[in-house]
Amino acid sequence: xxxxxxxxxxxxxxxxxxxxxxxxxxxxxxxxxxxxxxxxxxxxxxxxxxxxxxxxxxxxxxxxxxxxxxxxxxxxxxxxxxxxxxxxxxxxxxxxxxxxxxxxxxxxxxxxxxxxxxxxxxxxxxxxxxxxxxxxxxxxxxxxxxxxxxxxxxxxxxxxxxxxxxxxxxxxxxxxxxxxxxxxxxxxxxxxxxxxxxxxxxxxxxxxxxxxxxxxxxxxxxxxxxxxxxxxxxxxxxxxxxxxxxxxxxxxxxxxxxxxxxxxxxxxxxxxxxxxxxxxxxxxxxxxxxxxxxxxxxxxxxxxxxxxxxxxxxxxxxxxxxxxxxxxxxxxxxxxxxxxxxxxxxxxxxxxxxxxxxxxxxxxxxxxxxxxxxxxxxxxxxxxxxxxxxxxxxxxxxxxxxxxxxxxxxxxxxxxxxxxxxxxxxxxxxxxxxxxxxxxxxxxxxxxxxxxxxxxxxxxxxxxxxxxxxxxxx
Numbered sequence: 001x002x003x004x005x006x007x008x009x010x011x012x013x014x015x016x017x018x019x020x021x022x023x024x025x026x027x028x029x030x031x032x033x034x035x036x037x038x039x040x041x042x043x044x045x046x047x048x049x050x051x052x053x054x055x056x057x058x059x060x061x062x063x064x065x066x067x068x069x070x071x072x073x074x075x076x077x078x079x080x081x082x083x084x085x086x087x088x089x090x091x092x093x094x095x096x097x098x099x100x101x102x103x104x105x106x107x108x109x110x111x112x113x114x115x116x117x118x119x120x121x122x123x124x125x126x127x128x129x130x131x132x133x134x135x136x137x138x139x140x141x142x143x144x145x146x147x148x149x150x151x152x153x154x155x156x157x158x159x160x161x162x163x164x165x166x167x168x169x170x171x172x173x174x175x176x177x178x179x180x181x182x183x184x185x186x187x188x189x190x191x192x193x194x195x196x197x198x199x200x201x202x203x204x205x206x207x208x209x210x211x212x213x214x215x216x217x218x219x220x221x222x223x224x225x226x227x228x229x230x231x232x233x234x235x236x237x238x239x240x241x242x243x244x245x246x247x248x249x250x251x252x253x254x255x256x257x258x259x260x261x262x263x264x265x266x267x268x269x270x271x272x273x274x275x276x277x278x279x280x281x282x283x284x285x286x287x288x289x290x291x292x293x294x295x296x297x298x299x300x301x302x303x304x305x306x307x308x309x310x311x312x313x314x315x316x317x318x319x320x321x322x323x324x325x326x327x328x329x330x331x332x333x334x335x336x337x338x339x340x341x342x343x344x345x346x347x348x349x350x351x352x353x354x355x356x357x358x359x360x361x362x363x364x365x366x367x368x369x370x371x372x373x374x375x376x377x378x379x380x381x382x383x384x385x386x387x388x389x390x391x392x393x394x395x396x397x398x399x400x401x402x403x404x405x406x407x408x409x410x411x412x413x414x415x416x417x418x419x420x421x422x423x424x425x426x427x428x429x430x431x432x433x434x435x436x437x438x439x440x441x442x443x444x445x446x447x448x449x450x451x452x453x454x455x456x457x458x459x460x461x462x463x464x465x466x467x468x469x470x471x472x473x474x
Contacts, residue, residue: 019325026329027336028380031272031287034330038294041326047319049297115147115182115257116140122177135160135170139183147182147257148190149174181256191216194252204248211237212245223249226469243472271388273341273396275352282352284341286334294327296320333381336373340381343367344399351399352389361403361413412448418458420448425464430472 029037042048119140127133138160142151149171157167174183180197184190195212198204204212215223219231228242235242274285304316347366350357368375382396401413424442428434434442436455443450459466 022325023329023332024380026326027333027377028383029333030384030386031270033384034333038326038330041323045319045323047296047300047316047323049295115143119174119177119182123173126173126177132170135162135167136174139170139174143182143257145257146255147179147184149183149185153185179253179256181253184256187254188216188220190254190256191220191249191252208245208248211235211241212248215242215245216249226465226471269386269393271393272385273337273387275341275345275387275389277352277390282345284338284345286338286341288334294323294330296323336377336381337385339371340367340378341387341396343370344387344396348399351391355391358415359399359401359413361401363400363402414458417443417448417450417454418462420446421455421458422462422464425470428470430470433467433470435467 026034026037120137123136123140124133127136139149139156142156143149153167153171154164157164160167171183175181175193180194181190184193192213195204195209195216199206199209214235215231219234222231223242223246228239228246232239232242270287272287274287276283276285300316301320304313304320344362344367345352347362348359351359364375364378367378371378382400385396387394387396387399401415403413420443421439424434424439436459437452439459440450440452440455443455456466464470
């Protein structure tokens with residue numbers, strides 16, 4: 001029989017208040033999100049003076065002219081300091097940058113012109129009429145990010161209301177400008193355009209041009225898989241000749257648009273924190289120079305202290321406390337980001353100190369323990385944020401590197417393992433390249449125990465072919 005009764009138990013639950021939620025949200029905002037958030041709050045809260053905020057005045061709750069003057073002086077001092085720091089960094093790293101400029105996925109080489117602008121600057125000199133210019137501009141805008149024209153030419157001709165033969169004449173004009181290969185419909189055609197220019201310029205002999213052209217048109221896929229023997233038999237030439245043609249094809253550019261910025265993917269990054277190297281120390285500067293400051297409308301503040309109705313006073317006080325808490329959260333965000341960055345620089349000192357310095361293993365818990373805060377706070381503080389230093393701009397989570405579990409000696413990062421893989425491959429016999437398992441064995445002998453699958457994974461990330469793809473026949 002079912003019995004009903006009461007049972008008392010003790011549970012501990014953490015209930016997040018609205019203030020705690022807002023604090024966590026502000027902490028994980030990047031500098032652009034924070035700007036937008038403050039602007040939005042200013043529109044919803046009448047106590048925040050939008051006009052003063054847009055002027056960039058760093059006021060306090062009860063600001064006066066003296067405070068505003070001090071803030072402006074502080075702003076000026078920071079700007080002068082940054083200019084001095086930039087000069088210092090140029091002196092420290094000029095020699096290393098001249099010898100070898102390090103490139104990373106987050107150092108964007110921003111081109112002044114996009115591919116479209118570059119092409120039109122050439123085509124505008126070729127177009128005889130305004131109508132020609134419009135048709136050519138339409139074709140340029142139809143290119144994909146690789147520089148290919150993959151649209152169906154018959155559909156394009158119909159859409160432009162011109163004959164297909166006339167459209168092909170415009171495409172030929174497009175394919176005649178730089179970079180060579182632009183306007184092609186596929187990789188094979190792109191390579192053929194470049195080969196034809198080499199032939200016309202006397203850079204390749206006619207016989208060799210015929211062999212390379214045939215390879216591109218009929219055996220491109222087999223070449224990619226290094227089936228040199230099979231291709232040689234089908235073409236009736238030697239493996240050495242196939243290898244010679246292959247090496248020439250490797251010098252061509254299958255993606256002519258890859259060195260230009262894409263308007264669709266163009267992204268401007270505002271660093272959230274800057275690390276400036278002086279002679280004997282690093283300075284951490286949180287990017288708050290462009291962040292709107294929270295100032296208050298003096299008219300509403302006077303209303304709060306005057307003999308207004310109770311309902312009006314309660315409303316203004318509520319808005320006042322909301323803005324005051326938001327100001328506190330913004331300040332705490334900056335303080336936390338500064339502290340976290342300082343610990344990152346301390347641990348990754350070699351990376352920031354030397355132009356070729358490497359990262360060391362580091363995780364969120366390491367930073368949390370050093371600052372005596374929760375791991376989730378560190379995670380929120382670095383979320384979607386970028387750090388600027390003398391080596392470029394990096395997402396802050398770039399500095400959190402997992403150590404390789406199989407390393408028997410000092411901590412090793414995946415970056416170190418990849419470097420070791422490259423060194424082993426560079427020293428191998430090119431006629432008998434090492435398999436992933438043999439590379440794994442060599443690393444194990446050096447004190448780094450990595451599985452064959454991990455070797456294959458890292459090799460793929462380095463865009464290095466497998467043993468069969470690296471094999472050379474001559």
